[in-house]
Amino acid sequence: MNIKSWSRMAALGAICALAASPVLAQGTVKLGLVGEFSGPFAEYGQQIYGGMKAYMKLHGDTVAGKKIEVIQKDTTGPAPDVAKRLAQELISRDKVDMLVGFGLTPNAMAVAPVATETKTPMIIMNAATSSITTKSPYIVRVSMTLPQVATPMAIWAAKNGIKHVYTAISDYGPGLDAEAAFSKAFKAAGGEIVGSVHMPLKNPEFAPFIQRIKDAKPEAVFLFLPAGEQGVAFMKGFKERGLAEAGIKLIATGDITDESVLQTMGDPALGLVTSFHYSAAHDSPENRTFLKAYTEVNGTKLSPNFMAVAGYDGMAAIYAALQKTGGSTDGDKILAAMKGMKIDSPRGPISIDPETRDVIQTMYIREVKKVGGKLENVEFDKFPDQKDPGKM
Numbered sequence: 350m351n352i353k354s355w356s357r358m359a360a361l362g363a364i365c366a367l368a369a370s371p372v373l374a375q376g377t378v379k380l381g382l383v384g385e386f387s388g389p390f391a392e393y394g395q396q397i398y399g400g401m402k403a404y405m406k407l408h409g410d411t412v413a414g415k416k417i418e419v420i421q422k423d424t425t426g427p428a429p430d431v432a433k434r435l436a437q438e439l440i441s442r443d444k445v446d447m448l449v450g451f452g453l454t455p456n457a458m459a460v461a462p463v464a465t466e467t468k469t470p471m472i473i474m475n476a477a478t479s480s481i482t483t484k485s486p487y488i489v490r491v492s493m494t495l496p497q498v499a500t501p502m503a504i505w506a507a508k509n510g511i512k513h514v515y516t517a518i519s520d521y522g523p524g525l526d527a528e529a530a531f532s533k534a535f536k537a538a539g540g541e542i543v544g545s546v547h548m549p550l551k552n553p554e555f556a557p558f559i560q561r562i563k564d565a566k567p568e569a570v571f572l573f574l575p576a577g578e579q580g581v582a583f584m585k586g587f588k589e590r591g592l593a594e595a596g597i598k599l600i601a602t603g604d605i606t607d608e609s610v611l612q613t614m615g616d617p618a619l620g621l622v623t624s625f626h627y628s629a630a631h632d633s634p635e636n637r638t639f640l641k642a643y644t645e646v647n648g649t650k651l652s653p654n655f656m657a658v659a660g661y662d663g664m665a666a667i668y669a670a671l672q673k674t675g676g677s678t679d680g681d682k683i684l685a686a687m688k689g690m691k692i693d694s695p696r697g698p699i700s701i702d703p704e705t706r707d708v709i710q711t712m713y714i715r716e717v718k719k720v721g722g723k724l725e726n727v728e729f730d731k732f733p734d735q736k737d738p739g740k741m
């Protein structure tokens with residue numbers, strides 16, 4: 350090739366590149382991931398993102414002709430002001446088409462008005478206070494609500510002869526929801542709430558609360574704590590202060606025995622009965638596919654839990670919605686596409702309630718058992734097609 354034809358080729362290349370760039374920009378769907386990636390709740394973001402990556406590994410990074418790009422931002426923990434600023438920057442500077450993630454309720458609450466103002470779909474992959482979805486018509490939640498989880502636990506407890514329960518909860522949205530829903534359903538089934546403690550979300554010191562529960566001598570304690578290290582610390586205190594020996598049973602939402610901490614918790618967790626929408630021990634082809642993909646992408650350092658599943662299902666909802674809209678990211682079109690959507694989740698079949706934009710799903714009652722030398726949440730009873738009782 351002589352110099353002249355070479356430079357003609359180069360010029361042609363430059364024109365092609367220029368012409369291609371707007372096409373490329375149009376051909377991208379940007380997801381702004383707002384999550385907790387550092388501090389005591391750092392696993393929330395990692396689990397959610399890990400689940401999203403597992404979905405992308407199985408289904409590719411292109412949908413309806415558009416490339417999916419994830420831009421990750423760290424709230425550093427429960428930090429509503431940071432979450433709001435990050436969401437605003439993602440929309441105005443990074444031009445994201447959707448906001449996703451949100452492990453903790455205060456962060457999701459702070460971002461809801463931003464989603465409304467900018468008509469940006471906001472896909473919640475954990476934050477589980479019932480009222481969150483009422484804070485913006487652009488929110489869809491693919492995780493759970495605490496009333497949805499706590500109500501079956503109350504019904505199961507009453508049915509199994511437990512009459513007097515003390516409630517112990519983390520003192521913020523999901524804890525207050527869990528306490529209200531448990532108490533309502535338990536009283537309706539003939540039970541009595543004999544006392545309650547509210548424990549701080551940040552740096553809780555459990556010993557005095559556990560002692561107070563022991564002194565009250567209830568038949569059982571119903572517990573909600575945000576998933577992670579707090580559950581391990583509570584279980585340790587429960588064991589050390591001899592509550593089980595004093596005849597006090599423990600029942601909880603499955604946040605306590607989530608797979609990321611279950612082995613660390615060890616044998617004191619054996620026999621613990623919880624209600625929840627996901628167990629890694631759930632026996633289905635969809636769950637096996639999910640677990641395999643999760644480990645292939647993320648390694649074995651994190652054991653996938655319910656937040657990872659919500660990240661995975663959130664991506665399934667986004668892919669299916671984009672297919673329906675032909676790749677359009679228009680907020681109203683995406684919302685319309687997600688309402689009523691059905692997904693074969695690793696947790697079992699789920700659908701998005703078109704009225705509340707929350708998940709309708711099966712709630713399982715599980716017991717911690719040792720299976721093949723490892724602790725597992727073994728499902729033994731279920732409540733199918735549960736809507737969020739917090740909105741009924």
Ligand code: PHB
Pocket residue numbers: 452453454455475476477478523574575576604
């Ligand atoms: C929440 O902040 O909404 C939240 C956090 C952790 C959980 C459940 C709910 O395990």
